Amino acid sequence: xxxxxxxxxxxxxxxxxxxxxxxxxxxxxxxxxxxxxxxxxxxxxxxxxxxxxxxxxxxxxxxxxxxxxxxxxxxxxxxxxxxxxxxxxxxxxxxxxxxxxxxxxxxxxxxxxxxxxxxxxxxxxxxxxxxxxxxxxxxxxxxxxxxxxxxxxxxxxxxxxxxxxxxxxxxxxxxxxxxxxxxxxxxxxxxxxxxxxxxxxxxxxxxxxxxxxxxxxxxxxxxxxxxxxxxxxxxxxxxxxxxxxxxxxxxxxxxxxxxxxxxxxxxxxxxxxxxxxxxxxxxxxxxxxxxxxxxxxxxxxxxxxxxxxxxxxxxxxxxxxxxxxxxxxxxxxxxxxxxxxxxxxxxxxxx
Amino acid sequence: xxxxxxxxxxxxxxxxxxxxxxxxxxxxxxxxxxxxxxxxxxxxxxxxxxxxxxxxxxxxxxxxxxxxxxxxxxxxxxxxxxxxxxxxxxxxxxxxxxxxxxxxxxxxxxxxxxxxxxxxxxxxxxxxxxxxxxxxxxxxxxxxxxxxxxxxxxxxxxxxxxxxxxxxxxxxxxxxxxxxxxxxxxxxxxxxxxxxxxxxxxxxxxxxxxxxxxxxxxxxxxxxxxxxxxxxxxxxxxxxxxxxxxxxxxxxxxxxxxxxxxxxxxxxxxxxxxxxxxxxxxxxxxxxxxxxxxxxxxxxxxxxxxxxxxxxxxxxxxxxxxxxxxxxxxxxxxxxxxxxxxxxxxxxxxxxxxxxxxxxxxxxxxxxxxxxxxxxxxxxxxxxxxxxxxxxxxxxxxxxxxxxxxxxxxxxxxxxxxxxxxxxxxxxxxxxxxxxxxxxxxxxxxxxxxxxxxxxxxxxxxxxxxxxxxxxxxxxxxxxxxxxxxxxxxxxxxxxxxxxxxxxxxxxxxxxxxxxxxxxxxxxxxxxxxxxxxxxxxxxxxxxxxxxxxxxxxxxx
Numbered sequence: 001x002x003x004x005x006x007x008x009x010x011x012x013x014x015x016x017x018x019x020x021x022x023x024x025x026x027x028x029x030x031x032x033x034x035x036x037x038x039x040x041x042x043x044x045x046x047x048x049x050x051x052x053x054x055x056x057x058x059x060x061x062x063x064x065x066x067x068x069x070x071x072x073x074x075x076x077x078x079x080x081x082x083x084x085x086x087x088x089x090x091x092x093x094x095x096x097x098x099x100x101x102x103x104x105x106x107x108x109x110x111x112x113x114x115x116x117x118x119x120x121x122x123x124x125x126x127x128x129x130x131x132x133x134x135x136x137x138x139x140x141x142x143x144x145x146x147x148x149x150x151x152x153x154x155x156x157x158x159x160x161x162x163x164x165x166x167x168x169x170x171x172x173x174x175x176x177x178x179x180x181x182x183x184x185x186x187x188x189x190x191x192x193x194x195x196x197x198x199x200x201x202x203x204x205x206x207x208x209x210x211x212x213x214x215x216x217x218x219x220x221x222x223x224x225x226x227x228x229x230x231x232x233x234x235x236x237x238x239x240x241x242x243x244x245x246x247x248x249x250x251x252x253x254x255x256x257x258x259x260x261x262x263x264x265x266x267x268x269x270x271x272x273x274x275x276x277x278x279x280x281x282x283x284x285x286x287x288x289x290x291x292x293x294x295x296x297x298x299x300x301x302x303x304x305x306x307x308x309x310x311x312x313x314x315x316x317x318x319x320x321x322x323x324x325x326x327x328x329x330x331x332x333x334x335x336x337x338x339x340x341x342x343x344x345x346x347x348x349x350x351x
Numbered sequence: 352x353x354x355x356x357x358x359x360x361x362x363x364x365x366x367x368x369x370x371x372x373x374x375x376x377x378x379x380x381x382x383x384x385x386x387x388x389x390x391x392x393x394x395x396x397x398x399x400x401x402x403x404x405x406x407x408x409x410x411x412x413x414x415x416x417x418x419x420x421x422x423x424x425x426x427x428x429x430x431x432x433x434x435x436x437x438x439x440x441x442x443x444x445x446x447x448x449x450x451x452x453x454x455x456x457x458x459x460x461x462x463x464x465x466x467x468x469x470x471x472x473x474x475x476x477x478x479x480x481x482x483x484x485x486x487x488x489x490x491x492x493x494x495x496x497x498x499x500x501x502x503x504x505x506x507x508x509x510x511x512x513x514x515x516x517x518x519x520x521x522x523x524x525x526x527x528x529x530x531x532x533x534x535x536x537x538x539x540x541x542x543x544x545x546x547x548x549x550x551x552x553x554x555x556x557x558x559x560x561x562x563x564x565x566x567x568x569x570x571x572x573x574x575x576x577x578x579x580x581x582x583x584x585x586x587x588x589x590x591x592x593x594x595x596x597x598x599x600x601x602x603x604x605x606x607x608x609x610x611x612x613x614x615x616x617x618x619x620x621x622x623x624x625x626x627x628x629x630x631x632x633x634x635x636x637x638x639x640x641x642x643x644x645x646x647x648x649x650x651x652x653x654x655x656x657x658x659x660x661x662x663x664x665x666x667x668x669x670x671x672x673x674x675x676x677x678x679x680x681x682x683x684x685x686x687x688x689x690x691x692x693x694x695x696x697x698x699x700x701x702x703x704x705x706x707x708x709x710x711x712x713x714x715x716x717x718x719x720x721x722x723x724x725x726x727x728x729x730x731x732x733x734x735x736x737x738x739x740x741x742x743x744x745x746x747x748x749x750x751x752x753x754x755x756x757x758x759x760x761x762x763x764x765x766x767x768x769x770x771x772x773x774x775x776x777x778x779x780x781x782x783x784x785x786x787x788x789x790x791x792x793x794x795x796x797x798x799x800x801x802x803x804x805x806x807x808x809x810x811x812x813x814x815x816x817x818x819x820x821x822x823x824x825x826x827x828x829x830x831x832x833x834x835x836x837x838x839x840x841x842x843x844x845x846x847x848x849x850x851x852x853x854x855x856x857x858x859x860x861x862x863x864x865x866x867x868x869x870x871x872x873x874x875x876x877x878x879x880x881x882x883x884x885x886x887x888x889x890x891x892x893x894x895x896x897x898x899x900x901x902x903x904x905x906x907x908x
Contacts (some may be wrong), residue, residue, distance in 0.1 A: 037823030040809025041741045052737045059735050063728040070695065070724050075704040078717060081638070082709065091899075092706050096907055105696045109689045117685050121678045128674035145513075167670065180671075185508045186604060188669060188744060192810040196740020199670045202507060202598035204605055204669035220457035223744045223812040224669075225501045227423050227508060231815035288899040327421050 011043075038219050041192045043216045046168075047240075048127045048195035055123045057318040076123040091138075097170060127196075130209060137165060143187030143200035143222070145292055145329055146305040147230035157252040160291030161304045163237045166245035168211035174242070175211035185227060191220035191237050199224050212239040219305075228327030234305030248298075256294045256350055257281030265346025267340050274332070279349065290330065303328065315344045368692060380464035381879055382449050385471050387775060392475055393439050394846070399482075400434040401842060403427045408799075408832040424816035425499040432502025437529055438478040438620070444625040445474075445536050448564045449676075450775065452540060454870035455558045457549025457886045459744025462542035470535035470899055473604065477478050477529025477799060484521035498522035501814060502614065504585075504658045505856035506596030506607040509591050520589065527582045537571035540564055549869070551888040554908070558868045558891065559642060561851055563628035566656045570617045570624070573660065575734040581607060605670060610662035620659045624652060626763035627694060630716050632761060633770050634698050636866045637713035638705030641904065644697045645891065651690035651697075658687045658894035668736045669743045670865070677736045695720065711785030713765030718793055722758030726751060729804070744814075747807025755799050765792070765845065770850070773863045775874040778856030784848040788841050795837025802830045867892035 044050045051095040141163070143148040149158050165176040180189055182200040190197035194210040212218070222233035240248065258266060269275065270284045277290035285293070296302075299309055306325045307313045316323060319340055321330040335343065360633045376384060407427050410418040419427070449467065461467045470746045484497045499510050509519045527722055543564045548557065585607075587593035594600040596607045635642045642648060668677060698720060707713065712724075726739055729751040733739050742748055765788070772780050806824045818824055862871040871894055890896055890904035 037809035041808055041810065041823055052741060055735055056732070056738045056741075059732050061736060063731055067724065067728055068825065070699075071721070073699050074717070074724070075718055077699055081705050081707050083704055083706040087706060092704055094904075094907075095643060095700075096641050096643050097647065097702065101700070102644050102693070102697075106689065106693060109692045113685045113688060116731065116735065117682050120681050120737065122684075123735075123737045124674050124677050124681070126675070164669050185513055186505050186814075190741075190810070190812065192741060193736065196737060197669050197743065201604050201670060201812075203601070204598075204671065221812060221815070225425075225505070225508070225814040227501075227513065231421065231817050232423075243583075247377045259676060315626065341777070 012035055036051050039192045043193055045218070046210045046212045046218075048208075048210060049193060051123050051126055052196055055119060058119055062112065073266075081261070115266045124192060133175065134272050135174050136209070137174060138179070138183060139165070139176055140179045141164065141189060141200065142178070143182040143184075143186050143189075143226070144289075145231075146222070146233040146325070148233070148235065149291065151185070152249065155249055155253060156248055158281075158292045159252060160297065160299075161234075161236065161301065162299050163235075163254050164245060165210070165212065165237065165239055165241045167215050167239050168213055168220070170213055173211050175209050177207060177209045180206040182206065185230060186224045187222050187226045187233070188224035189235065190223040191218050191221075192234050193218050194220075194237060213236075215239050222304075229325050232306040232328075234300065234301075234326050238306055239260060239297045244328040251298065252295055254295075255317070256280045258283065262342070262346040262349050265342035268335070268343050269346055272333065272335070274333070277330075291348055293347065298345055298351060302349065303330075309346050311344055314347055315340055358394070359539065360510040360623070361409045363782075377570075382453050382461045382467060382491065382614075383775075383881075385467050386446045386448075386450030389442045389449060389471060389474070392478070393443035393446060396434050396438040396442075396478060397798075397842070400431050400439055400535040401839065404433040404837050406838065407431065408835045410467060410816060411818070411828050412832040413726065413829065414818050414825055416817060419698065419816070422499065424609070425501075425814070426497040429477065429498045429501055429504075429522070433481065433498070433526070434478075435756070436502065438474075438481070440622050440756065440764075441533060442474055442478075443764055444567070444622065445533070447629070447764075447771070448625060449868060450474045450541055452543055452561055453547065454563055454774075454873070454881055455868050456544065456547060456552055456561050457869050457888065458543060458547035459880060459881050459885075460540050462546055463539050465583045466535050470532040472527045473532030473535065477525040477527075477532065481525035484518055486892065487517070487521075489706045503791070504607075504663040504833045505600075506585075507598050508605040509585060509589075509607075510566075510597055512599070519785060520586070523585050523589075526635065527579055527586075530579045530582070531677055532615045533571050533575050537568035537575075540568035541572075541856050544568075547614070549885050549888060555646070556888060556891050558646065559631040559648055560628040560868075563624050563652055566630075566652050567624045570621045570656050570659070574614045574617035574621060576635050577610050581610035584610075599614060605667075608667050608670060609663070612666040613660075615666060616663040617656075617659045618756065619752075620655055620709070624655070626719070626760040627652065628636075629763045629767040629770070630654075630719055631697060631870065633716050633766050634701050635708060636770075636864050638702045639708070639718070640701055640705040641892065641895075643700035643703075644693075647692075647693060648697055651693045654690040655687060656689070660685060662687060665736070665739070666743075668739045672896070681734055681736050685731065688727065688731055695724060695727070711782060711789060712770035712788065715769070718761050718789070719762040719766065722754055722762060722796075726754035726759055727775050729754065742807055744812055745807035746806050746811045746813055749813045750800050750803035750807065753803070758796060758800065762792075762796075765789075766846075766850070770864070771870075771880055772852070774870055774875050774877070776853050776856070777858060778852050779859045779863060780852040780856060781848050784844055784851070788844040788848060791837055791844060792841030795834045795839075795841055798834025798837060799831050800834070802827050802834070865898075867895040869893055 004113060012041055020252060033040050044053050113311040138153055140151040140153060148161050150163050166174055168174045180198055182199040182202040184202065186199045187200040189200060189208065194212055198206050200206065216239055218237045218239060220235040222230055226233065275285035275287050277287040279286045279288065279292045279294065281294045297309070301307065302309045302317055302324045307317070317330070318333050318335065320332050321328050366735040376388065379385065399880050406419060407424060410416055410424055432597065449461065468504045471586055496518060498521060504522065507513060514880060537653065541850055544561055588595050588597055594602040596602045596604060599602050631642055661683045662680060664672060664680045733742055733748065733751060751803065769780055769785055778877065806827050809823045811822070811824050860874055861874050869886055872886060896903035896905060
């Protein structure tokens, strides 16, 4: 009895020491992972990304073990069985094979494969078969050459390139379910810290879900080649507290506030080709080909994350889109300097 | 017996005028000449594909670089991928198969020599057509020149809506034409192996190289057919108003992916199985031992070929298949690790207890073993579908398949070059230059492709012509690009070695490696008819039996 309890004590002590050592190590690793890159797959903040990391580390550990064994055998062969300097020229004993040995190195890999397969199947089911709770947020993401359209069905919100979603409290999860569509070619939605990628394929609706547990900005980019400017089809996901998110939704569902001081710019905007592609709700402009500009100034970037949203960049973007994103579908509008200033001033009022 | 065949009746062609010699090469139906033509053709395209890779790497050396435009970058990765798969690795391996299979099974030529020539010229025409697009694909629209849709050309980017001009058509037609060439060669290899083996050579006594090329040829027929079908459907879509892949008219982009990858994954084994074949011939000779577990090696290869037909959708883990489909393809993909592992263990067991001669061919095979081990292990990581939800289409995948294609296949092929160069040319290569090539290429390879895994883990997708600073990718991309220059230097040393040795190398006899298969029983280079008298064999190593009459192999097989 005494022995058992003392060994029990020792175990508890050992566990405490391990926790004492591991917690700071894990925290350190976490900080390192995040500081390495804002798109590090090993710095997850959402359940799918967490379960993928768990599986990844397991697979990495198993493959590292296999590598260590086979690599040692290879090194041993190369070091041990090199032709000696004083070789007598006789051939070494000829061995043609061995059924027992072959059987061993067939059965052991089979067992490893079974273990890896079961671990993988479990994670696939946990992510792909997750039920959608009633309080989940619904978003439709539509890929375009070379930008992202986001629609919040039922909330009357349409925006572009910067997705806003609420943080999800693990005790009371409010995951976001994203329906993925494409308006033209294939794209892929990949924000590594939130989850794995899923493709957006025309005529083939897909879906994915994330439940970020930490507020902040998470970035990523299109991960399926979609044409000339695939590289600058960047993703920005703003994870906000529930309050901030509700406020953002309320603000985004308003029609555009138009001001008479920029009526000249608005007139030019509405009488040129701008409105063929862009919409500003509450006005004549109702194009669907390009991003919705109703609340353009609430966004931090333009051109799908390619440049900060400043009046200078906006002006340059209208004047010569190729200087920011060569090959984008936004045409150079050929406006005069005066017209450019007026349109930029108008756009700058679309908060 | 085979010794009687060692009679040299070399045709004195060197003194003939250039035009006559050229005419002889262009009209030849000799499997050895066609093999060499395949190989030289592949080497030329290797240079071109390498330059395209270098252009991409210079563009990515630092963030926001402006070395080439996005349009040119997109053409470069499309042409690099298409060139390296269809016009470098495949013709190179077909070249070796053409040259070696008849010699190793004691035949005088392939079963269908004219089909052989026809297949080569189809492949050659396909490559030239692809590169003509740089000049001729402007079409009426002036949109792009070379194909720029990526080497797997996902629909609907290839439709006329998104790909104006004719660049995609050049891509489609060149692959269709060279694909017919590949099917012709595959039919020829199968017929040759089934019908032309010398007396005594049962299937179980064929050299492993012949066995593995037989499996490769079967896979070529199974894999190229769906690719050709898909190319025809794409041409119908683009020119005859078809809607196979036209998503706006109810077509399916996913169907293209299925067609492409049911070609694409067996294709990986089409490329790697002949590399296994080289290693299975070179490792025994330089370890001075018979291959360990010959029947298991054959069985494992056939097993790989079977399983490889059921794994294609692991390229599609991110396209939104349901959980059951994903799970099935995880299992089939992981299963392929078992026969592949068996092969690695058998090569190691062949080296075990041998007397290893570290000549250049063997060095490349040891490099192959090391790199193929790592490529296999990253392959296991990628077979775990959720891991691929991150890694798919990232630089990790790019690093993984370059580990297979460069680290394994190209290394084994370099080994084959040095091993059979004396047979093909009658001259010995320069061992010092060979070793320099090995070390330069090894260092360059590891600088480039080891470090290329990491940006993938840090979220860098493939096929981007530029990237932002602050993502943690800058230094890694710099190192990756530096490695390219070491590889280029290695390739230059290699070509210099081949050329120098061809003109100034030491003349060798018929059997410089003291090897055991039939190609070493005839002169170097072999006469047009290969063997004056068709040899007769009793075991897998007929020359071992000759050299060791006191302890021949046939006693044990």
